[in-house]
Amino acid sequence: MKNIEKLIRPNVKKLVPYSSARSEYKEKEGVFLDANENNYCSGNYNRYPDPLQMELKEKISKSKKVAFSNIFLGNGSDEAIDLLVRCFCVPGKDNIIINPPTYGMYEVAANINDIEVRKIKLTKGFQLNIKEIEKALDKNTKLIFICSPNNPTGNTINKESILYLLNNFEGIVILDEAYIDFSENESLISELNKYPNLVVLQTFSKAFGLANLRIGMAFGNEILISILNKIKPPYNINGLSQKIALKAVTEKDEFHLMINAVKEERKKLSKKLQSLGITEKVFESAANFILVKFKEHKNVFQELTKNKIIVRDRSRTELCEDCLRITVGTREENKLLIKTLAEYEKAKGLVY
């Protein structure tokens, strides 16, 4: 059994959190003269929101079958990433491990906090390089970030290697599952009870289609979650976002319709891209985007931009040379993308 408390930064462990008005008095009814709100305002937004997002978490708890005390909500997963770094890593001393090519925020959060980032490249098949990770570990390695399905490659990381790290690494393994709902694989949320050093990140930004609301979820050991709640800004998720997310969690049918549509379009788009001569490789994706290697990615990118079709240039990223990352759009958007690419290929008389 890994000792989570031992890993927490000493100053964070000792910290006395800010106690907000709404965390001291939780009832909904009353004459509220405690938070310096404007009681003359008749709108719906003059009151501070629930600092612990109780209602929303109750719903998430039911839907994900995770206990309330194992759920943290952040202002996007990005806030959870930042808080995890600050909770465990001592600036100028500790380090984290990331596995590029991967999501950029792990490194940025570490850099802001003056935490060393040890980069262990994924293998050519975009899997974890366990041997090299083990070599890079030392007593100051507090976190390993794993993204699965991985952004920008789109593939799933083997469960065995994640479990291996959970069993053998003394620090925290943070598994970012931002795209899990688009995947055929199960979430590792089911392993939370077995591994106190596992944190699973999910988000309302992708499958739920609520990126604008800024709500990210972190699932983990009760001690770890309570520390995140202690160091977060008191009212980190606004009331309107909480309300809309609450509704979205209950609308299961709509959610599944969206997911299935994305998956179906992903399959079609992938096939169409493969059939073009200008593509070198269309990588398999378990997410809502596809990484595509082009024979002349620069020209393709320019041509798409000229037609106001914006994709992400990932060509300067190691292992993603000549690659563009393309989000699966609506059926019409994907058709337009393919049409534009096919016309470009034809106009240039490109024969490969």
Ligand SMILES: *Cc1c(COP(=O)(O)O)cnc(C)c1O
């Ligand atoms: C989009 C994305 C997120 C989501 O971040 P939010 O702050 O919740 O919007 C997290 N991780 C990865 C890998 C992503 O691609």
